[in-house]
Amino acid sequence: MSKAACEVTAIRPAEGLDGDNPLGERTRLEMEAAGLSQSRAANEIGISASALSQWLGGTYRGDTAAVEAKVARWLDVRTERTRLARRLPEAPQWFETATGRRVLAALSYAQMATDLVVIYGGAGVGKTRAIERHQHISPNVWKVDCTPSSNTLGGFLRAVAFAVGVRVPKGHADVLEMALRDRLRGTSGLLVIDEAQFLNERALEASRRLAELSGIGLALVGNETVYAQLTGRNRAAEFAQLFSRIGKRVRLGRPLRADVEAQLDAWGITGREERELVTDIARKPGALRMVTKVLRLATMLAQGDPLRARHIEAAWRDLEEEKA
Numbered sequence: 502m503s504k505a506a507c508e509v510t511a512i513r514p515a516e517g518l519d520g521d522n523p524l525g526e527r528t529r530l531e532m533e534a535a536g537l538s539q540s541r542a543a544n545e546i547g548i549s550a551s552a553l554s555q556w557l558g559g560t561y562r563g564d565t566a567a568v569e570a571k572v573a574r575w576l577d578v579r580t581e582r583t584r585l586a587r588r589l590p591e592a593p594q595w596f597e598t599a600t601g602r603r604v605l606a607a608l609s610y611a612q613m614a615t616d617l618v619v620i621y622g623g624a625g626v627g628k629t630r631a632i633e634r635h636q637h638i639s640p641n642v643w644k645v646d647c648t649p650s651s652n653t654l655g656g657f658l659r660a661v662a663f664a665v666g667v668r669v670p671k672g673h674a675d676v677l678e679m680a681l682r683d684r685l686r687g688t689s690g691l692l693v694i695d696e697a698q699f700l701n702e703r704a705l706e707a708s709r710r711l712a713e714l715s716g717i718g719l720a721l722v723g724n725e726t727v728y729a730q731l732t733g734r735n736r737a738a739e740f741a742q743l744f745s746r747i748g749k750r751v752r753l754g755r756p757l758r759a760d761v762e763a764q765l766d767a768w769g770i771t772g773r774e775e776r777e778l779v780t781d782i783a784r785k786p787g788a789l790r791m792v793t794k795v796l797r798l799a800t801m802l803a804q805g806d807p808l809r810a811r812h813i814e815a816a817w818r819d820l821e822e823e824k825a
Contacts, residue, residue, distance in 0.1 A: 600627055604753075614748065622724060622725050647699040801816075
C-alpha cells in the first residue's frame with residue numbers, strides 16, 4: 502500500500518464550532534431554531550451585531566467575559582420562556598360567535614358594496630379576531646392599527662402605506678396619497694382602520710377620500726368615541742361629509758351569552774359550574790379577551806388535570822391582583 506493511501510487527513514471543525522466554545526455552539530443553535538439573524542439576536546442580547554459576529558468567530562478583542570455573561574443570561578431567559586410557552590395553552594384561533602358574525606357581515610358588505618361601515622363599542626368582544634378572520638377568507642383586505650402617534654394626516658398615510666406595501670416616496674402627503682390610490686385602485690379591496698378613535702379630523706377625512714377615489718371599501722373600527730366623533734353636536738359640521746356616507750353602523754355592547762357559550766365550546770369546557778363562572782367573568786371589563794387570559798392561566802394551574810372551577814377562580818384572582 503502506498504504512503505499516500507495510508508495518510509489520514511484530519512477533519513477540522515467549522516470555525517466557532519470546535520468544541521472550545523460550547524456557549525457559542527448553543528448560541529448558534531438557538532439562533533437557527535428561532536430563525537434569528539445575528540442582528541436580531543444581538544439586539545436581544547444587548548450587544549452590537551459586530552461584537553456578536555466577532556465573538557462567534559473567535560476574533561473578539563473586547564471584554565469577552567462580559568459578552569459571555571450577557572449571552573448566557575439571554576440563553577437562560579429564552580430557555581425559560583420556551584418552557585413556559587409549552588405549558589401555556591394556545592387559545593383557539595377562531596370560533597364563530599353571534600357578535601363575530603355581525604362584524605364579518607359588516608366587513609363583507611363594505612368590501613362588496615365599496616361602502617363605508619362604522620363598527621364601534623364593545624371592548625374585548627372579538628372585533629380584532631373577526632377582522633383577522635375576514636383577512637384570512639377574503640383577498641385584498643388591509644388592516645391599519647392606529648395609535649396616538651399616527652393620529653395626524655401624515656402619520657395615518659404612512660401607516661396605510663406600511664399596511665398595503667407601498668414604499669413611502671419623498672415629498673408631501675399628497676404625493677404619498679397619490680401613490681396609495683394607484684396601489685389600491687382596481688383591487689376591490691377593503692381598508693380596515695382599527696382603533697380609529699385615535700385619528701384626528703383630517704386623518705379621518707383622508708381615509709374616506711382615499712377609499713372613495715380608490716374604489717374600495719372602508720371600515721372604521723374602534724370604541725364608542727369613533728361614533729361620538731362623527732355625531733357630536735360640536736363637531737357635526739366638520740364630519741358632515743364623512744357621516745353622510747356611512748352605509749352601515751354596527752354598535753357592539755357586552756358580549757352575548759351565545760358568544761361566551763361559543764368560546765367555552767371552543768375551549769372544550771363542559772362543566773356547568775365552570776361555564777357559569779366563566780360567563781360571570783365575561784360580564785366584567787375586558788369581556789372575551791379577559792376570559793381567554795383567565796382560561797390560559799387556569800389551564801396552567803390545573804397542570805394537566807381536568808379544568809375545574811377552583812382553577813378558574815384562582816386564575817381570575819391572580820389576574821385581578823396583577824391589575825390592582
